[in-house]
Amino acid sequence: MSFKFNFDLEADGDDLETGGVEPSPIVPVEDASSASSRVPAQLHSLDELISKLPPHIAFSSLAIPLTPSKTITIPRRELFDVKMQLMAEDNNPSADGSENFSAAFTDEDIRTNTYEGGLKSWECSSDLVKQLASDSDDWKNSSGRIIELGCGTALPSCYILQMLLSSQTNRSIHLTLTDYNIDVLRLVTLPNLILAYLYATNNLPSLDPSVIDGPEETPEIELTPAVISSFLSTLQGQNITISFLSGSWSPVTISLIHGGLEYPSTADETMYSLLLASETIYSPSSIPAFIDMIEHTLANTGKGYIAAKDVYFGVGGSVKDFVDLIETKSWKWEVVREEKRGVGVGRVVGVVSKS
Ligand SMILES: C[S@@+](CC[C@H](N)C(=O)[O-])C[C@H]1O[C@@H](n2cnc3c(N)ncnc32)[C@H](O)[C@@H]1O
Numbered sequence: 001m002s003f004k005f006n007f008d009l010e011a012d013g014d015d016l017e018t019g020g021v022e023p024s025p026i027v028p029v030e031d032a033s034s035a036s037s038r039v040p041a042q043l044h045s046l047d048e049l050i051s052k053l054p055p056h057i058a059f060s061s062l063a064i065p066l067t068p069s070k071t072i073t074i075p076r077r078e079l080f081d082v083k084m085q086l087m088a089e090d091n092n093p094s095a096d097g098s099e100n101f102s103a104a105f106t107d108e109d110i111r112t113n114t115y116e117g118g119l120k121s122w123e124c125s126s127d128l129v130k131q132l133a134s135d136s137d138d139w140k141n142s143s144g145r146i147i148e149l150g151c152g153t154a155l156p157s158c159y160i161l162q163m164l165l166s167s168q169t170n171r172s173i174h175l176t177l178t179d180y181n182i183d184v185l186r187l188v189t190l191p192n193l194i195l196a197y198l199y200a201t202n203n204l205p206s207l208d209p210s211v212i213d214g215p216e217e218t219p220e221i222e223l224t225p226a227v228i229s230s231f232l233s234t235l236q237g238q239n240i241t242i243s244f245l246s247g248s249w250s251p252v253t254i255s256l257i258h259g260g261l262e263y264p265s266t267a268d269e270t271m272y273s274l275l276l277a278s279e280t281i282y283s284p285s286s287i288p289a290f291i292d293m294i295e296h297t298l299a300n301t302g303k304g305y306i307a308a309k310d311v312y313f314g315v316g317g318s319v320k321d322f323v324d325l326i327e328t329k330s331w332k333w334e335v336v337r338e339e340k341r342g343v344g345v346g347r348v349v350g351v352v353s354k355s
Contacts, residue, residue, distance in 0.1 A: 037113050039180060041247030043256050049244055050228055052186040054085050058218045059195055062155070064126045066133055074129065074158050075195040075204060078218060082119060082187045101183050110282075113248075117279070118152030118184030124307035124347050125155040125278040131305060131337045131349045132159055132276075139303070140169065143274040147176040147257075147297055149249070149290070150280035154189045156305075157276065158196035164240060165200035172239040176257065176272070182246035193242065194223065197231050249289040254296040264296050272297050275304035275352075281322045282312035291325055294352060304352035307337075309345050319348055326352060 058081035064072040086101055101115065110117040132139065140163065148157045154177055164173060177193075179185050198204045198221065221227070235242065247253060251263040258265040275298045281287050298304045311318040323333050337349035 038248035038250070039113070039246065041245060041250055041253035041256055042182065044182065044185065044244040044246060046190075046232075046242050046244070049186050049190045050232075053190065053194075053223050053228075056220050056222045057081055057191045057195075058220045059191075060218065061199075062121070062126070064129050064155075066130055072129060072133055072159065073199070074155055074162070075192070075199050076121065076153055076155070076158070077188050077191040077195065079119060081218075085187065101181075112283075116150070116180040118150070118179045118181055119188055121153040121155055122279040124309065124349070125153070127337055127339050127347055127349050128156045128276060128278045128305055128307040129159045131307070132156055135336075136163060139274050140164075140167065144172060145174045145176075145270075145272040145299075146274040146276070147178065147272040148276040149178050149293055150277055151177045151179050151189055152184055152278075154192055156278060158192050161193055161196045161240070162200040165197060165234065165238065168238070170239060173241070175240065175242045176245060177242070178245040178253070180246065180248060185244050185246055189244070191223075194227070194231055195221070197234060198227070201234065249286065249293045251292075254293065257297055266296055268299070271299035271302065273299050273302040275302060277304070278307040279309070281306070281308050281319070282315045282317040284316045284321060287317060287322055287325060291322070291329075294326075295329070298352070298354065300354050302353070305336075305349060306352060307347070307349045309347050311345060313345070319350070323350075329354075 058078045059075050060078055061073050061075045064074065066072055108115070109120070139160075146157070146160060148154055151157060157175060157177055161175070177185065177189050179189060195204065204219075204221065245253060245256060255261055255263045255265065258267050258270045261267060261270075275294060277290070280290055294304055306322070308317075308319050308322070311320075326333055332353045332355075333350050334353075335348050335350045339347040
């Protein structure tokens with residue numbers, strides 16, 4: 001089932017949707033067999049995903065205004081560049097099912113159980129970045145294990161990586177990035193993490209307008225062996241490890257996160273002190289599985305930042321549905337940021353904690 005949210009999407013490459021809501025929602029109905037058609041979970045190492053990178057990527061910088069005088073810059077891969085890579089691969093689809101990625105060539109926001117929207121940056125991910133910037137003293141001092149669920153372009157994790165690399169903390173950090181689609185992880189998540197590293201280490205000279213040839217020029221970076229090896233050695237030098245997980249939220253996903261331990265597992269050493277998720281509660285049918293992920297990955301002393309629209313017209317998910325379910329577990333929910341755009345739907349960032 002394909003679905004397009006009734007939000008105003010800007011043109012390719014500037015894809016943070018703006019949140020204008022139209023009436024006449026279309027409600028997709030999931031068929032009973034849908035659970036079995038979901039993509040199974042798989043772990044991926046950084047090396048595996050590096051081996052799937054293209055030789056170069058085109059990017060632009062996203063400016064997220066924090067205060068009237070302060071802006072956060074996050075470079076990210078251009079969507080047109082992803083589409084060009086997919087077109088080039090079209091005659092030679094990868095074994096992991098790139099042919100399903102025809103959704104990337106349409107204006108569909110999601111195609112249920114096939115493509116869950118990870119190629120575009122969604123509006124709430126920049127709200128979450130802003131909140132992480134406000135709370136940076138808190139998470140920088142407490143977080144050793146960080147997970148982003150449904151990361152897509154992973155702006156929050158990219159921001160965290162930029163901050164960690166710029167502040168030279170020497171604590172060991174493990175970052176886990178999960179997305180429904182392996183193709184999203186290889187096409188945008190990892191490229192964006194590499195861009196975050198290059199930006200944090202002042203190796204993205206073309207972000208400086210004075211060295212861009214003309215206003216129409218889209219900067220590109222070559223992913224040479226030297227760039228990759230300096231990315232890896234910088235991570236190693238700062239005790240940062242990264243792993244990836246694709247597939248549907250499920251007991252298998254949870255057991256993979258815990259190193260293959262029996263489900264349910266809440267082994268302390270594999271629980272996360274910081275959990276991030278933006279725009280992951282739009283579908284009522286997957287909210288219980290999402291909450292299960294929180295239950296079995298967020299440490300008792302950890303914080304889970306959930307950024308979402310108040311309500312997803314047309315698909316049916318809402319913050320209220322999510323909060324109603326977590327309250328049955330006696331967890332705490334605190335709204336730490338509220339955003340509204342004119343008559344558009346409201347957005348929140350909330351923190352889930354178990355104690
Ligand atoms: C709308 S996109 C949001 C992407 C990104 N967090 C952002 O805000 O830009 C929803 C994300 O949730 C993830 N997702 C949705 N349903 C899922 C499911 N049942 N299992 C695993 N991941 C799922 C997908 O990976 C997708 O990237």
